Amino acid sequence: MEKITVLGAGSWGTALAMVLAENGHDTLLWSHREDQATEIAQGHTNERYLPNLTLPTTLRATANLQNATAHADIFIVAVPTKAIREVCQQLNDYLTKPALFVPVSKGIEPHTHKRVSEMILESVLPQYVDDVVALSGPSHAEEVVKHHPTTITAACVNLSAAEKVQDLFMNQYFRVYTNEDIIGVEIGGALKNVIALAAGITDGLGYGDNAKAALITRGLAEITRLGVKMGGNPFTFSGLTGMGDLIVTCTSVHSRNWRAGNLLGQGHKQQEVLAQMGMVVEGVRTTQAAYQLAHKYEVVMPITNALYAVLFEDEEPKVEVDKLMMRMKKREIDEMMQE
Numbered sequence: 356m357e358k359i360t361v362l363g364a365g366s367w368g369t370a371l372a373m374v375l376a377e378n379g380h381d382t383l384l385w386s387h388r389e390d391q392a393t394e395i396a397q398g399h400t401n402e403r404y405l406p407n408l409t410l411p412t413t414l415r416a417t418a419n420l421q422n423a424t425a426h427a428d429i430f431i432v433a434v435p436t437k438a439i440r441e442v443c444q445q446l447n448d449y450l451t452k453p454a455l456f457v458p459v460s461k462g463i464e465p466h467t468h469k470r471v472s473e474m475i476l477e478s479v480l481p482q483y484v485d486d487v488v489a490l491s492g493p494s495h496a497e498e499v500v501k502h503h504p505t506t507i508t509a510a511c512v513n514l515s516a517a518e519k520v521q522d523l524f525m526n527q528y529f530r531v532y533t534n535e536d537i538i539g540v541e542i543g544g545a546l547k548n549v550i551a552l553a554a555g556i557t558d559g560l561g562y563g564d565n566a567k568a569a570l571i572t573r574g575l576a577e578i579t580r581l582g583v584k585m586g587g588n589p590f591t592f593s594g595l596t597g598m599g600d601l602i603v604t605c606t607s608v609h610s611r612n613w614r615a616g617n618l619l620g621q622g623h624k625q626q627e628v629l630a631q632m633g634m635v636v637e638g639v640r641t642t643q644a645a646y647q648l649a650h651k652y653e654v655v656m657p658i659t660n661a662l663y664a665v666l667f668e669d670e671e672p673k674v675e676v677d678k679l680m681m682r683m684k685k686r687e688i689d690e691m692m693q694e
């Protein structure tokens with residue numbers, strides 16, 4: 356049994372804390388809201404993020420970051436990408452020994468282009484970091500808490516650290532693989548949110564499965580092109596954290612990115628959509644990062660560019676779809692990797 360703190364009590368942090376508590380680990384869930392920590396600790400619910408769910412009574416919660424830090428030497432980092440640096444920097448005041456960090460957030464920071472594991476390494480003092488293992492894959496919280504079979508990948512260049520995380524989470528309904536390619540895993544997990552926004556948009560426009568399949572397939576091509584240039588293993592992108600997560604996020608009604616895209620496709624404006632979601636939509640900031648990365652690495656990313664135009668240049672979604680369809684003629688396979 357390990358002592359583990361989960362940082363962030365949204366849907367994903369809560370679902371993972373539930374898995375760990377059910378696996379018998381001494382799990383403490385940290386929320387930055389006192390009322391939410393009390394609700395989880397005493398009522399064993401988190402109605403705002405996972406309605407109608409009863410959490411294990413063994414799962415404890417706190418809003419006190421000092422206590423949350425003292426509790427554990429393993430930290431699951433489940434706050435949105437935007438909050439990673441702020442939360443991790445605060446830990447430095449309370450950490451006393453090296454810890455294992457497990458980021459589960461999926462995003463790339465605009466302008467710095469840092470992956471989540473890199474942001475953690477830049478925020479937590481080096482003497483307090485043992486290893487960083489990214490946990491990513493096709494896994495909506497809403498299904499995990501129902502014990503629906505879910506597969507996911509623990510990624511770290513240090514395979515034994517990834518195997519440690521595999522052992523923490525693995526159970527009958529939650530199957531964990533390992534991968535040493537943390538770059539590919541984190542890039543795939545972040546960039547699939549961009550394509551899921553686009554898939555939601557085409558659904559919102561009233562287009563069908565043909566358009567969705569096109570976005571998933573050509574989306575994977577452009578994710579792979581960029582990911583390989585950034586140092587990822589090409590095979591990672593056809594695995595759980597690439598193709599797998601792309602499928603689930605582009606097709607599931609649980610996906611926040613797909614749902615936000617769907618509203619955009621129906622003609623709603625970005626600010627209104629994000630306000631209505633009430634949960635993090637990582638793909639918006641990651642579209643900005645991906646757009647910048649495409650220029651930096653000179654990689655052709657037409658879907659990303661189209662989404663950037665919709666989100667940040669106020670272009671009409673339908674016009675951008677039309678432009679994608681009328682791009683210059685291409686060969687499919689030859690240009691998959693080198694377009």
Ligand SMILES: NC(=O)C1=CN([C@@H]2O[C@H](COP(=O)(O)OP(=O)(O)OC[C@H]3O[C@@H](n4cnc5c(N)ncnc54)[C@H](OP(=O)(O)O)[C@@H]3O)[C@@H](O)[C@H]2O)C=CC1
Pocket residue numbers: 363364365366367368386387388404433434435436438441442459460461462494495496497633634635637
């Ligand atoms: N939901 C899912 O199924 C999955 C999500 N993910 C990833 O996990 C990450 C978290 O997603 P998810 O749980 O869905 O997000 P939610 O929007 O459900 O929850 C985010 C949580 O983080 C809290 N938070 C926001 N800002 C801060 C801050 N500055 N300091 C402390 N806490 C903060 C929020 O608090 P408040 O209530 O105050 O806003 C909320 O509790 C994302 O990167 C997402 O891509 C990955 C796999 C599956």
Ligand SMILES: O=C(CO)COP(=O)(O)O
Pocket residue numbers: 461492493494495548551600603604609610611612613635636637
């Ligand atoms: O990453 C996820 C599922 O694997 C969650 O995606 P959304 O943030 O779009 O809900």
